[in-house]
Amino acid sequence: MNANIVVQSLRAITRSLRDHLRCPSGVHRTPLSRTLGTIIAATLLCFTTGATAQVTPPPVFETQPCDPCVPESVRQKAMAATPLPTQSVAEAVTRRLKARFDAADANRTGALTRAQAEAGGFGFIAQNFEAIDRKRAGAVTFEDVKGFLLARGAKLD
Amino acid sequence: MNHIQLRSWRAGVLAAALALAACGGGGGGGDGGGVTTPPPAATFTDPNTYSSAASASLSTPNENVSVTQHTITLNGVALSYTATAGHLTARTLGAAAGAAQASFFYVAYTLNGRDPATRPITFFYNGGPGSASVWLHLGSFGPKRLVTGIPATTAAAPFPLVDNTDSLLDVSDLVFVDAVGSGYSMAIAPNTNQSFWGVDADATVFRDFVMRYTAAFNRGTSPKFLYGESYGGPRAALMAMLLESAGTRLAGVVLQSPAMDYNANCGVVATPNISCAPYLPSYAASGAWHNVATPSPAPAGIPAHMVEMRQLATTQYQPAVQAFLAGSTPSLPLVNQLVSATGLSQASWLARFNMTAPFFRTNLVNGQLLGRYDARVIATSTSALASEGDPSQTFINSSFAAGIGNHLTNTLRFTTPSAYVMSSGAINTWNFSHNGRPVPDTIPDLAAAIALNPRLKVLAVGGYHDLATPFFITEQDLARLGNSPNVQVKTYMGGHMTFLDDGSRVAQRADLVQFYQSALAQ
Numbered sequence: 001m002n003a004n005i006v007v008q009s010l011r012a013i014t015r016s017l018r019d020h021l022r023c024p025s026g027v028h029r030t031p032l033s034r035t036l037g038t039i040i041a042a043t044l045l046c047f048t049t050g051a052t053a054q055v056t057p058p059p060v061f062e063t064q065p066c067d068p069c070v071p072e073s074v075r076q077k078a079m080a081a082t083p084l085p086t087q088s089v090a091e092a093v094t095r096r097l098k099a100r101f102d103a104a105d106a107n108r109t110g111a112l113t114r115a116q117a118e119a120g121g122f123g124f125i126a127q128n129f130e131a132i133d134r135k136r137a138g139a140v141t142f143e144d145v146k147g148f149l150l151a152r153g154a155k156l157d
Numbered sequence: 158m159n160h161i162q163l164r165s166w167r168a169g170v171l172a173a174a175l176a177l178a179a180c181g182g183g184g185g186g187g188d189g190g191g192v193t194t195p196p197p198a199a200t201f202t203d204p205n206t207y208s209s210a211a212s213a214s215l216s217t218p219n220e221n222v223s224v225t226q227h228t229i230t231l232n233g234v235a236l237s238y239t240a241t242a243g244h245l246t247a248r249t250l251g252a253a254a255g256a257a258q259a260s261f262f263y264v265a266y267t268l269n270g271r272d273p274a275t276r277p278i279t280f281f282y283n284g285g286p287g288s289a290s291v292w293l294h295l296g297s298f299g300p301k302r303l304v305t306g307i308p309a310t311t312a313a314a315p316f317p318l319v320d321n322t323d324s325l326l327d328v329s330d331l332v333f334v335d336a337v338g339s340g341y342s343m344a345i346a347p348n349t350n351q352s353f354w355g356v357d358a359d360a361t362v363f364r365d366f367v368m369r370y371t372a373a374f375n376r377g378t379s380p381k382f383l384y385g386e387s388y389g390g391p392r393a394a395l396m397a398m399l400l401e402s403a404g405t406r407l408a409g410v411v412l413q414s415p416a417m418d419y420n421a422n423c424g425v426v427a428t429p430n431i432s433c434a435p436y437l438p439s440y441a442a443s444g445a446w447h448n449v450a451t452p453s454p455a456p457a458g459i460p461a462h463m464v465e466m467r468q469l470a471t472t473q474y475q476p477a478v479q480a481f482l483a484g485s486t487p488s489l490p491l492v493n494q495l496v497s498a499t500g501l502s503q504a505s506w507l508a509r510f511n512m513t514a515p516f517f518r519t520n521l522v523n524g525q526l527l528g529r530y531d532a533r534v535i536a537t538s539t540s541a542l543a544s545e546g547d548p549s550q551t552f553i554n555s556s557f558a559a560g561i562g563n564h565l566t567n568t569l570r571f572t573t574p575s576a577y578v579m580s581s582g583a584i585n586t587w588n589f590s591h592n593g594r595p596v597p598d599t600i601p602d603l604a605a606a607i608a609l610n611p612r613l614k615v616l617a618v619g620g621y622h623d624l625a626t627p628f629f630i631t632e633q634d635l636a637r638l639g640n641s642p643n644v645q646v647k648t649y650m651g652g653h654m655t656f657l658d659d660g661s662r663v664a665q666r667a668d669l670v671q672f673y674q675s676a677l678a679q
Contacts, residue, residue: 057562061209061578067284067387067653068416068425068626070596071585077595078419078426089637092601093608096592100402121250123404124609154608155639 090157094146097156101125101142111139195239195269199224200570203244207262207341207573209581211354214346218246218260220373223571226269229300229320231327238300238326241265242571245373246345247365250403259353261366262341263334264569265374266300266326277329277380277408277677280367282336284388284416286359287583289339291561293386293413296553297656298325298666299333301568303553303560307657308446308533308622310542310552315559323656323666328673329382334366338581341573350581355588356597360395367396368405380408380677387626387653390415390617394599397606397613407606409614409676411669414626414653417603417634419589419596422626424514426596430482433511434475435629438466440499440517442621443532447522449500456650459621463648467629469498481510514624531652532622549652554579600637607638614676615644618665620651620658645672 070078104120105112117125117140125132125145132140132148146156201223205215222243229236242264248255268276281293295303295318302321306312325331335342336359338350353362371377381400385393390412397410419425423433442459444450454462473491481487487510495512496503505520506512518527519538528534528549536542545551558579565571591597607613617635619628628648638644647668649661656662 054563055566055572057566057572057577060558060562061576061580066584067286067288068419068422069584070419070426070589071587074587074589074595075426075428077590079428079430081595089601089604089639092592093605096398096601096605097402097608099592100398121399121403124402127404149608153611155604156608 088157090155093154094156097145097149098142101145109139111137111141113139195226195237196224196241198226198570201243201572203341203571203573203575205573205575207343207575207578209338209343209350209578209583211338211351211582211586212349213338213343214349215260215343216346218244218257218345220245223569225568225570227300227568229324229326231322231324234327236327237269239265239267239269240300240569241267242565242569244341245366245369247362247369250365250368255365257345258348258365259337259344259362260342261334261337261369263332263366263370264294264565264571265330265332265370267330267374268326271330273375274378275380277382277673278376279325279329279331279382279384279411280370281331281333281384282363282389282392283386284390284392285339285580285584286336286354286388286392286587287339287581288388289335289561289577289579290333290389291340291557291577291579292654293384294333295557295560295564296654297413297662298323298669299331300324300326301564303556305553305556305657307549307553307651307654308531310534310536310548314556316553316556318560318564323662325666325669325673328670330379332370334363334370336583337362338583339578341575341577350583351586354583354586356391356395356591358588360392360399363392364396364399364403364405367400368403371405381405382409382411382673382676383407384411384413385415386413387416389413390417390626391419391597391599391602394603394606398602398609401606401609401613406610407613409616409672410603410606411672412615412617412631414619414623414655415617415631415634416626417600417631418598420594420598421630421634423511424625427513429511432475432478432482433513434470434478435633436512436514436517436624436627437470437474437495437498438463438629439532439621439624439627440501440512441466441469443517443527443624444498444500444521446533446622447500447527447535449521451497451500453500459650460648463621466498467632469494470629478511518624527624528652529624530654531620531657532624533652553657600634604638607641607643611643612679613643614672616669616672617644617646618655618668619646619648620653620655620661621648622651623653623655625653 104117104122114126114129132144150156201221222241225240227238227240244260244262246260247258249258282290283292300321301318303316303318305316337344337353344350344352353359383393383396393410397407400407423431441450445453477487477491492506495506501521509516521527524538525535526538526543526548529547531549534549536548542548542551561577589596617631619631632646635644635646649655649664651658651661655665
């Protein structure tokens with residue numbers, strides 16, 4: 001147990017060092033000295049207790065969350081990105097669903113059977129297959145899915 | 158007992174038996190009719206070493222659990238519940254026996270004597286990305302909470318962990334799950350933690366956790382809710398889209414101070430060309446709290462005052478910021494109006510007209526630093542509380558660390574030699590790109606979930622004094638979904654974690670109860 005804690009503490013120190021080396025600007029981190037202090041204190045505590053009813057838990061890696069934050073490299077990429085052409089949410093939704101449909105369409109046939117939809121993570125299509133497959137084709141296209149959703153009041157473009 | 162329940166019960170007994178075997182204990186079984194009988198108590202010492210390193214992966218995942226029995230009195234009713242702590246293996250979707258992806262650590266609180274087929278269940282997670290779900294777990298609506306006394310910073314650390322009379326356990330079973338590389342969650346070989354450190358990969362593996370949990374505990378027909386905080390908001394939007402696509406229906410999604418669109422928040426991407434105008438109402442609320450704004454209404458007057466401040470932000474400050482970013486000089490009358498509205502000096506507004514939160518927090522009160530997560534929390538700039546950049550976070554950090562360690566070890570009887578990781582370094586190597594953009598905009602993902610499930614209910618909550626994800630940005634983000642009775646935004650006194658405020662937690666619980674009722678009524 002104690003040996004494990006020492007190993008864990010060493011790993012924590014390594015990780016903490018690494019985090020500090022890579023800490024992006026704007027991302028607040030617990031000062032290294034404080035992190036080490038906490039880990040060392042927790043480790044000492046583990047060495048010196050043991051006869052009490054309450055078990056001393058293993059050390060908890062205590063770092064400040066920075067949520068939401070991005071590192072500098074991502075900030076640079078976001079700044080360099082060309083602005084999106086104006087796209088309505090309905091348009092974006094349609095694209096997202098089309099992308100999921102295409103991901104499930106492993107054979108690139110433009111249509112999914114019930115089994116293909118299920119296997120491709122699009123169980124929604126499998127569950128509503130009869131209602132979507134109005135032509136009784138045994139396979140549904142994205143237009144079929146779109147028609148089904150539109151009929152249920154979805155905002156698509 | 159029908160077949161499905163029997164299967165689930167067997168799974169439960171198996172898990173408990175595995176756990177018992179591991180710690181040398183033993184226990185009997187039980188039986189249930191339409192409801193489950195609580196499983197026998199079991200402690201579990203997990204021999205695995207869990208690591209948050211990017212390159213780390215687990216080769217010996219287990220699904221063993223510790224099981225403990227507890228009681229809590231909510232609204233005068235004594236309730237008994239089971240706490241289950243352990244891991245579940247998320248597998249790839251589709252193929253009959255999908256490949257093992259990640260071993261998720263979770264703590265589930267389930268009310269005894271309820272039929273799992275109809276009992277609602279809610280999955281909670283924090284964000285970061287890289288944060289464990291300890292903040293929601295021990296701060297919000299679980300059966301236990303740490304008494305922080307926020308926004309005061311007078312409570313002695315570590316804070317006591319008490320029964321939470323505002324828990325949602327009377328309304329829903331509650332599952333707190335940690336992201337890969339945080340808590341005790343870890344990727345399974347040949348994957349590494351880094352494999353799941355990206356917007357899409359993370360949401361996908363979280364979906365697979367929900368599906369594994371649902372299968373393991375027979376919750377296929379339970380009304381399901383997601384509750385994500387901060388980065389957990391975009392994760393929830395994506396998970397909702399992925400779960401609905403996969404055919405797993407959700408009843409509701411709660412977004413706690415969510416960062417739905419990274420491009421809309423000048424403090425996240427921090428590019429000089431994003432307007433900080435939607436921060437203005439939060440600056441005004443913070444100035445009012447510290448009694449330096451004119452007017453500085455008391456808390457009861459804040460909602461009405463914020464109506465005016467949203468108006469000022471939209472009609473005057475926003476166009477002025479746009480003009481300023483295009484090179485024009487701001488007008489002095491407007492600057493003076495902003496000085497009154499916030500209490501921040503004229504010199505500050507002239508120095509930084511597109512006002513960023515760090516500048517505001519440093520300069521509102523001379524020699525003092527305001528909190529980022531909760532701007533009501535204030536500390537002398539040179540104090541230990543201010544030394545990490547956010548006194549509202551530094552004040553609670555060590556108590557949550559101590560709290561989770563003790564809770565897992567001594568109350569839930571789940572032990573492991575590994576350290577519980579509050580926050581990994583995931584953010585440094587996270588793949589933020591989503592849908593072809595460098596940082597995520599997940600409003601369309603949430604809209605896609607609604608397109609697939611028109612009855613899905615969404616509730617976004619936030620705090621007036623949150624300078625990380627300001628409430629007005631959340632309102633503007635959610636407004637993109639169009640006017641719908643199924644989408645609501647509620648704002649309370651307090652910061653990012655509104656539930657840490659004793660008054661706001663009560664108000665928020667009341668709104669959540671109503672939200673659950675409306676989601677379950679249909």
